[in-house]
Amino acid sequence: MSIAIITDSTAYLSSQFIHDHQNLLIAPVPVLWHGKTYTDMVDITPDTFYPELAKSADMPSTSMPSLGTMEDLLDQAQKKGYDDVVIIPMSKGISSFAANLHELTDHNEPRVHLFDTNSTAGGNNLLVRLAVQMATAQFSIDEVLQGLTTLRDSMTIEFVVKDLTHLQRTGRISNTARILGSLLHVCPVLTMDVHGNGKITPMAKERTEKRALNHIQGDIQRIMDANTALPYAAVVFDGNHATAKARWVDQLKAKFPGLAIDTSFIGPAIGCHTGSGVLGIAWAYDGEAIIDQIRRQR
Known part of the structure; x- marks a missing residue:
């Protein structure tokens, strides 16, 4: 076995x-840009992708x-x-x-x-x-x-983006949601429908990133309070927003001392669709606790 x-x-x-x-x-994942096909995290990485994205009129896509x-x-x-x-x-x-x-x-x-x-x-x-x-x-x-x-x-994924342009351009979110975000100058809170169709949808709008992150923290607290069968763990991720990520991780650790927190990032293949300046979190039952539970069920 x-x-x-x-x-x-x-x-x-x-x-x-x-x-x-x-x-x-x-x-x-292949990344298509400037008439070439790049290989995500092999010959195109966040260090090269995001600076080029900021100045390029040619927008990337993925296969x-x-x-x-x-x-x-x-x-x-x-x-x-x-x-x-x-x-x-x-x-x-x-x-x-x-x-x-x-x-x-x-x-x-x-x-x-x-x-x-x-x-x-x-x-x-x-x-x-x-x-x-x-x-x-x-x-x-x-x-x-x-x-x-x-x-x-047990998983929830929520994140904020600088704007919705990239998600709309690549068809990952509706045009209606893009217009809402652009005209009202809001900081949208987005979620992936992990328990349904796996699509990205807007779930709230806040005036600033700080308020958007506080909104997410409220959701973390509410969900963890309602589901106490196992302890939780989380991954905080960013797309070219590392300083804000480090600051938010410190805040999360202070607010949720029992939450095991790891970090990751958004590389080129997802960055094609979200743009720069993404900050988000995925949280779910802790893997170690799940393993212990399965061992007890044997």
Whole structure:
């Protein structure tokens, strides 16, 4: 019994984490810009992407990892001796990538298990790290999928953007929402519908980023107070907004001392759709607590 995990690059895991886990394989997302195809987090990174985005009249877009790329990763997993592979893709609500992966689910060596995430970025960061930890610890495939389901079903993702232009341009949010944000000069609070269609929707509007973040903190408090079965953990992520992220992490740690907080970022493939200046958080039941719960259920 051995399990590998495949995810796309939009989980934005640290290079150290990827290096340390041989059972984790990454499918980079293609970024299309200036007539060229770049590879997310390989030959285009946040350090090069965001400065160019600020001055370029040519706006980037994304494609998706090809089925050929996914087949190559499955071949790698087979050669390494893995019996099962769990694929953890970006949300079906923002990309057709997950739908295309259904063509791989009849794969026999290794067996393929496609997990419906309804999330990306910080949310998938939490999911992938749990899956890798459980696979490394030799949990069964059913237990890994159970753990992922528990984490996803307890997850909330909320974030703020500087404006809605990029999300509207690439079709990730409605034109109505873009006009609302632009005309009223509001700082919108957005969410991913993790418990439904996995789409990005506006949920509130505030006059400043500070008020928007306070709104999110209120949601964190409300949800954690209403769901006390397990402790929570979170990933705070930013798109070219690192100073604000560090400041917010300090505030969150002071306000929620029992919340385990990690950090991540938004790289080029997601930054194409959100633009610069994103700040958000994904929170869900703590992975360690989920693992302990599954062990007790054995």
